[in-house]
Amino acid sequence: AQSVTQLGSHVSVSEGALVLLRCNYSSSVPPYLFWYVQYPNQGLQLLLKYTSAATLVKGINGFEAEFKKSETSFHLTKPSAHMSDAAEYFCAVSDDTGGFKTIFGAGTRLFVKA
Amino acid sequence: DGGITQSPKYLFRKEGQNVTLSCEQNLNHDAMYWYRQDPGQGLRLIYYSQIVNDFQKGDIAEGYSVSREKKESFPLTVTSAQKNPTAFYLCASTPNWRGLDTQYFGPGTRLTVL
Numbered sequence: 001a002q003s004v005t006q007l008g009s010h011v012s013v014s015e016g017a018l019v020l021l022r023c024n025y026s027s028s029v030p031p032y033l034f035w036y037v038q039y040p041n042q043g044l045q046l047l048l049k050y051t052s053a054a055t056l057v058k059g060i061n062g063f064e065a066e067f068k069k070s071e072t073s074f075h076l077t078k079p080s081a082h083m084s085d086a087a088e089y090f091c092a093v094s095d096d097t098g099g100f101k102t103i104f105g106a107g108t109r110l111f112v113k114a
Numbered sequence: 115d116g117g118i119t120q121s122p123k124y125l126f127r128k129e130g131q132n133v134t135l136s137c138e139q140n141l142n143h144d145a146m147y148w149y150r151q152d153p154g155q156g157l158r159l160i161y162y163s164q165i166v167n168d169f170q171k172g173d174i175a176e177g178y179s180v181s182r183e184k185k186e187s188f189p190l191t192v193t194s195a196q197k198n199p200t201a202f203y204l205c206a207s208t209p210n211w212r213g214l215d216t217q218y219f220g221p222g223t224r225l226t227v228l
Contacts (some may be wrong), residue, residue: 032214043204043219093213106156
């Protein structure tokens with residue numbers, strides 16, 4: 001069965017500092033992995049997606065994530081945080097087992113201090 | 115512009131009332147989904163529809179009902195049987211029913227029970 005664990009419900013960084021949001025997954029077959037961002041009182045939008053091509057995936061707004069099969073991880077990073085990055089971030093996993101479901105993590109809220 | 119619209123943005127329900135949340139998409143997507151979001155719990159799947167005139171229960175379907183009479187529309191009814199309906203509700207769609215696609219989300223409806 002699929003599952004996703006996001007380590008840390010809240011992460012706080014200073015503006016200009018490295019952003020690192022952690023995600024570990026469980027899947028019985030090669031997964032598709034997603035990071036979504038949600039701004040307050042809005043829907044989710046896709047940041048980036050891993051689909052078994054390159055293990056380092058670049059997304060919007062300067063974010064990237066690296067798929068590490070040996071660690072079953074898909075951590076999200078950004079070299080330099082901006083105030084506008086403050087939001088909630090969700091990691092999600094989906095796999096091609098004939099079903100349709102995408103499983104979402106519990107989310108990590110990112111705070112950016114001036 | 116293509117996208118998903120949800121209405122209303124805010125909804126207040128009295129005890130014992132049924133309320134219906136609207137979800138419309140003009141992306142020509144086959145599959146549509148309803149999620150419930152509570153703080154710290156991520157997104158939980160309520161119902162999904164792979165195609166018109168077909169829908170399936172998700173993980174937390176009790177107290178909810180849906181219909182899918184048109185490809186563009188997937189309304190969710192929160193019935194009086196749902197004991198704790200206060201939450202943020204998100205509608206999403208994907209081009210087809212396979213779980214590997216990016217999900218496109220609406221802006222959400224915040225439901226509060228008075």
